[in-house]
Amino acid sequence: MYGYSTMSPSVTSNGVVCLGSCSSAYTNGNLPNGQFGGPTAFGFWDDLMIYASTSQSVYYGTTGTAPNRNLVFEFYESHFGQPTQYYHFQIVFYENLPGVVDFLYFQASDGGVSATIGVQSSGSGSSITYAANQANAVPVGTSSTNSPTLILSFNTNAGTMTQTSG
Template sequence: MLIATLVLLTKTTTTTKCVSPCVQASSGICVNIVIDINNCGKLNNVCRSNFTSWSAGLCSNLTSIKLINGTCIWSASVNGFIDDQSFTVAVPFNITLYNTTTKSVSLTTNGVICLSSCSTAFTETALPASAFSGATALPFWNDLYISANTSQGIYYDTQGIAPNRTLIFEYYSSHYQQPTDYCNFQIILHENVPGVVQFICYEATDGGVSATIVVQGSSSGPFIQYSFDQANSVAQNMVLTFDTNTGTYSSASIG
């Protein structure tokens, strides 16, 4: 006599808690529908190939955030506009510029990242800038503004595995009272290369003519300056690497 044994298999489904503007896709991962071109405003709403980006749920040809799975510090589509504000972010590993090492940084909406105390100053001054008392990275110091009902914002992400992780901050902002004059850039710090910071400028519609790009150790220096309100100083997909150990910088480009 044959005895048939019925085995019931129970499928366990893990639900990921997604925080707006992220929603859970069928794969189980969280997708940021605000900044994902394949999920523009809602899941599976794919922009056609003749579009390059998306803005507030609409396909467009404007620039866009590159960190698809980044953590949102401020999102224009969700939080609205913002001007002259700062945020404090706890980072996952020690970062170093000059003689300052920290696991907490302050970011301002005006394109500045401070490793100690910070300022929301938007008027550029002679360098070193007295507004920033400690080690500061200024990848695009300017009077920037995040415009409501756009895909502009500030995000960050950590990539890689310790001790070789990379911390990336990304800005997509417009100039104050000039919503069509915008910039998109990243600040990159490496866990295994202390004292070095990289700036990647994907786009700057003004060519850098109203921006200061510099790294400084304190309000009295030292500092490494790339540009100060210099026309055509910023090219699309430009990469600047600042080494505060040697006091030098190098430039390159993506692609």
């Protein structure tokens, strides 16, 4: 992303993947945001939580074979203080498409009303914002939604974003 790569990204339970300096901030804001120092993917930056004794977690893994591998971070979480508000989304990085990151949404109980969604190069650099505290930014979906209801593709090389409805 933004010409930066790392062998050790950081992931927060608040819907964020950082390639550089990261923050555990749960109160979202506009992009670029100085709490995050390097290239950051804000899949659904909000006060999300992984509740104990559930299957909730942030999973990750690679698919495909070189040079066409994908690194996928999959979030299964709830909102803080709202254990029945569910969120399921993925952040995907592509080995053969440097600079492109996709966000795939399956379920977002509140539709994004208190979330920031986008990417930034640094805390004061280039950024692309899809939504910040925007009601109905993401389709709600359900726990049985197997295909993405929304796909956002950020091309940090060109500074563009495209969206595809599921």
